[in-house]
Amino acid sequence: MTKKPEAIVFFDLDGTLFNSNIELLPSSYDAIKKLKQNNMIPMIATGRNPLEVVDLMKEKNLNSIIGMNGQVVIYEKEVIFTNNIDKNIITRLYEFSREKTNIPLSFYNYKAMRVSENGEPAQKFYHHLKQDVPPVDDEIYLKEPIQMLLLLCEQGESAYRELFPELTFIRNTPYCVDVFNHGGSKGRGINELLKIKGFDDVPTYAFGDGMNDLEMFLTVDHPIAMGNAVDGLKDKAEYITDTNNNDGIAKALEKFGLI
Known part of the structure; x- marks a missing residue:
């Protein structure tokens, strides 16, 4: 007790x-x-x-x-x-990001942080936090539970809200949007x-x-x-x-x- x-x-x-x-x-x-x-x-x-x-x-x-x-x-x-995000939802969101918006992602669980690519958006955001960019692994969500995603962007998140009502999108810094299960x-x-x-x-x-x-x-x-x-x-x-x-x-x- x-x-x-x-x-x-x-x-x-x-x-x-x-x-x-x-x-x-x-x-x-x-x-x-x-x-x-x-x-x-x-x-x-x-x-x-x-x-x-x-x-x-x-x-x-x-x-x-x-x-x-x-x-x-x-x-x-x-x-x-x-509060894990459904793997199928992550797959849809990642495909949309690659095909339509060109916004890279970060994948977070309480044991690991990974990015889909190490480019300017990731470098801007993690420099803002005074952190190194995490390792690249855009398939981690297929292997491990993911509790939060980041959209590494300064704008463009509005396109996601209508397409992914299962998720909540909160801009937390000028360089990223936090993404997690609705509610x-x-x-x-x-x-x-x-x-x-x-x-x-x-x-x-x-x-x-x-x-x-x-x-x-x-x-x-x-x-x-x-x-x-x-x-x-x-x-x-x-x-x-x-x-x-x-x-x-x-x-x-x-x-x-x-x-």
Whole structure:
């Protein structure tokens, strides 16, 4: 039986837990340590693949993540939920991309990241993330479950929405669009976690800055927007804290009495 935490706090990464230099502020790290001391679970909730933040999680002793916008849930190092995309749908989408749009793809599961080709779109996107381009393997989806795709493009995703109603398309950076099962979201991942672990009565908090945090805000008990968040998300927040560059995480956790 998993011990129930006093609370679970979900943190988006880019623009939230990370500052503008994609770094964790010392005040945020200290706050996370205090949460754990108080029997509260700090949990990353990000559009990123868990593989992208494995070093951060190991260094900061973070063991729980909702990754790929809710398509995988890992709680205290245990994979408890995955939301795999049907292989036939991926095949159709990839064929459409090759034949009609010339938009390359990334294929993600919680164990691997691959790209369909290493060209300018992939290099632009991964440079934006300060990452190396993953290896090329455009058949990985035939061999392994895939939980998220990326359209590596600066425009052109509108053509996909009508053709693939089974999927959700969210532009997450200027250079890519996240693609996952319709109904999948950070909020879905949170609900799966609470249901599977029997945590329905555990208070939940969430920090975010972008519209891919909206479903998360609509799911938790206490949604907290960063000062640098987009207006649409601020409208759904219980509280707006300081920015990701100015100790917004620690200030809000103190205000809510969590640390």
